Amino acid sequence: xRDQELRRIRSEFVKGVSDPVIKGLLDDLYxxxxxxxxxxxxxxxxxxxxxQARRLIDMVNAKGEGAIQMMIDSMKKRDQHFCIKxxxxxxxxxxxELLP
Numbered sequence: 001x002r003d004q005e006l007r008r009i010r011s012e013f014v015k016g017v018s019d020p021v022i023k024g025l026l027d028d029l030y031x032x033x034x035x036x037x038x039x040x041x042x043x044x045x046x047x048x049x050x051x052q053a054r055r056l057i058d059m060v061n062a063k064g065e066g067a068i069q070m071m072i073d074s075m076k077k078r079d080q081h082f083c084i085k086x087x088x089x090x091x092x093x094x095x096x097e098l099l100p
Contacts, residue, residue, distance in 0.1 A: 006068055018082075025071060025075065025078065028070070028071075028078075034070055043059070076088065
């Protein structure tokens with residue numbers, strides 16, 4: 001299930017997501033009517049990037065499978081490298097893999 005996937009990546013997402021990706025995800029979620037203006041504002045009102053990331057991922061999780069899938073798809077478009085690191089996307093052969 002997708003909600004378990006978000007829980008699994010939550011701490012890495014909070015540590016590693018960039019400011020532009022947070023803003024882009026909010027734009028995408030708003031555009032697809034997952035978030036209202038008020039919900040976007042509540043995420044941006046958080047003081048630190050980590051708090052914004054926590055609030056974003058928790059709000060999306062609460063909205064269920066459709067919202068979670070939309071956020072993951074949006075992340076894949078906006079920061080494919082970060083998604084590979086989080087294990088949301090398999091990397092192209094040999095890219096980003098550790099040598100034995």
